[in-house]
Amino acid sequence: MAPGPDLTALSVRGVSRRFGGLVAVDNASLDVAPGVVQAIIGPNGAGKTTLFNLISGLYRPTQGEVRLLGEDVTGLPPSALARRGLSRTFQNLQIFFNMTAVENVMVGAHLRSDARLWSAIFRPGARARQEREAIRDARRLMEEVGLGAYLDADAAAMPYGALKRLEIARALASRPKLLLLDEPAAGLTPPEARSIGTLMRRIAADGVTIVLVEHNMRLVMGVSDRIVVLDRGRVLADGRADEIRANSDVARVYLGKRMRTARAVVHA
Amino acid sequence: MRRDTAVLLLLAVGIAVLPFALPNRYFYDVAILAGINAIVCVGLNLLIGYTGQISLGHAGFFGLGAYASAILTGYGCPAPAAMAAGAVIVGALAALVGRPILRLKGHYLAMATLGMGIIISIVITTEDRVTGGPDGMAVAPFGLLGWSVQGEEAWYWVIGASLVATVALALNLIASPVGRALRAIHGSETAAEVMGVDVARYKRMVFVLSAVLAALAGSLAAHYSGFVSPAKAGFMHSIELVTMVVFGGMASTLGAVVGAVLLTVLPQLLTVLKDYELLMFGALLMGTMILMPRGLLPTLETLWRRARI
Numbered sequence: 001m002a003p004g005p006d007l008t009a010l011s012v013r014g015v016s017r018r019f020g021g022l023v024a025v026d027n028a029s030l031d032v033a034p035g036v037v038q039a040i041i042g043p044n045g046a047g048k049t050t051l052f053n054l055i056s057g058l059y060r061p062t063q064g065e066v067r068l069l070g071e072d073v074t075g076l077p078p079s080a081l082a083r084r085g086l087s088r089t090f091q092n093l094q095i096f097f098n099m100t101a102v103e104n105v106m107v108g109a110h111l112r113s114d115a116r117l118w119s120a121i122f123r124p125g126a127r128a129r130q131e132r133e134a135i136r137d138a139r140r141l142m143e144e145v146g147l148g149a150y151l152d153a154d155a156a157a158m159p160y161g162a163l164k165r166l167e168i169a170r171a172l173a174s175r176p177k178l179l180l181l182d183e184p185a186a187g188l189t190p191p192e193a194r195s196i197g198t199l200m201r202r203i204a205a206d207g208v209t210i211v212l213v214e215h216n217m218r219l220v221m222g223v224s225d226r227i228v229v230l231d232r233g234r235v236l237a238d239g240r241a242d243e244i245r246a247n248s249d250v251a252r253v254y255l256g257k258r259m260r261t262a263r264a265v266v267h268a
Numbered sequence: 269m270r271r272d273t274a275v276l277l278l279l280a281v282g283i284a285v286l287p288f289a290l291p292n293r294y295f296y297d298v299a300i301l302a303g304i305n306a307i308v309c310v311g312l313n314l315l316i317g318y319t320g321q322i323s324l325g326h327a328g329f330f331g332l333g334a335y336a337s338a339i340l341t342g343y344g345c346p347a348p349a350a351m352a353a354g355a356v357i358v359g360a361l362a363a364l365v366g367r368p369i370l371r372l373k374g375h376y377l378a379m380a381t382l383g384m385g386i387i388i389s390i391v392i393t394t395e396d397r398v399t400g401g402p403d404g405m406a407v408a409p410f411g412l413l414g415w416s417v418q419g420e421e422a423w424y425w426v427i428g429a430s431l432v433a434t435v436a437l438a439l440n441l442i443a444s445p446v447g448r449a450l451r452a453i454h455g456s457e458t459a460a461e462v463m464g465v466d467v468a469r470y471k472r473m474v475f476v477l478s479a480v481l482a483a484l485a486g487s488l489a490a491h492y493s494g495f496v497s498p499a500k501a502g503f504m505h506s507i508e509l510v511t512m513v514v515f516g517g518m519a520s521t522l523g524a525v526v527g528a529v530l531l532t533v534l535p536q537l538l539t540v541l542k543d544y545e546l547l548m549f550g551a552l553l554m555g556t557m558i559l560m561p562r563g564l565l566p567t568l569e570t571l572w573r574r575a576r577i
Contacts, residue, residue, distance in 0.1 A: 058458065082463060095459070107460065120441050131445075
């Protein structure tokens, strides 16, 4: 693999992040080709979310480089990355609970709106038309992710599963080229998780590159083109789903304890 | 009719018909003070109620606006120019101070804005050669080219029109993508930033806007009363302003107006209780916040909507 820097949607090169004495991400490298669904898996504490936060600009890497669509974006703030086509969802929901569902999605379209103070205050007429379009776009996007039942809901009144989708709709509203999904299926029922998988494939089919952190292995194996395995901050394996499944290191990291327990039971 | 248009119309009609119920100069005076407070509170509510950033120093901006008008007109500067200069000075100061302190959150931001307000009021009190010190100073009438605003009735219309303009501005702002970005910051700074909202810039913008509105209101207040004193820039006044916003209802522009009007009028009404005035005032505040934690207007709105269903 390893295509040239111009061909990768996302390229992480030797990125590390320390928190005091703890090395959360240790010299991790990763290339994501455009249009694929790339999963990052690993046991709890492997550094998956930290890696996400490094890619999306919430943390600065202690060392290393992050390139987005060939451009060096290391250390840029999230809003600057959003302008360059990156969006994400959050493991712990970051919903605007003081707004309606539609307004949440409209914030996602912030960068495409006329957000100048002058026109905000003095041009209500011209703005009203743009706002109507923005509302229509947001409602359509909500229907596309399966939130047709919540078009007039306050975010605070929506159930957990719907809020997970609302985060996806909000992220899509920015028309990202690269979408990071942080545990989109966490806390969902199996049918809900399957339908999130279908949604992801549809988003990828529209040409959006997806990077996914997820614990639901059935979903990861079913939806991902490629999988990276993190363990204690390091990249342990990187390959297609079937390669990862066959990888003995991965099995040991994931199942090690349980296999020992299983053997102990057998020998008892 | 859109809700914002209805709110604006309601306010304008209310201001237009109120003089029929104002029997004498004293009532006009109370109405004018309420209007001035309302202008500051509408601006402050953009910062506190909508964006979720506290300020315990806005009386400082109010005071600076008042003193800028007092001092500059004293040197012969035309009143509108002095007022504009005050607004520009306060805007620049807010932008400068806002850069470091708006990074702080919650209690820390409260402390920092509190400190800022105290510094402003100390400077005003101690620079007595320009400001008259603790005694305050007289202010020339608001005038231009021989024409000037004189008397309670004229001032009532000036303040009333200013308030309507301020509310229109605030309603427009909140209904726009900018307003949505501000509310998003209140909801989740992290998510807002990830969605492309330059959080630091927007916080600074709304801080400056609310400070400038306070400064303009300060200028008007100074010309109206013909006198300024450091108390108007002080801590107690900052607390009063925040209380008005919270009492009326955060994230509600009309709520900020209602809060300002009620808390300006209420102490006047309570004077009949003589010694128990402050006791009653405090009890009313506590009762309202316990029974209506979201503030007066949002709670009443919910009740009204429920009653109709």
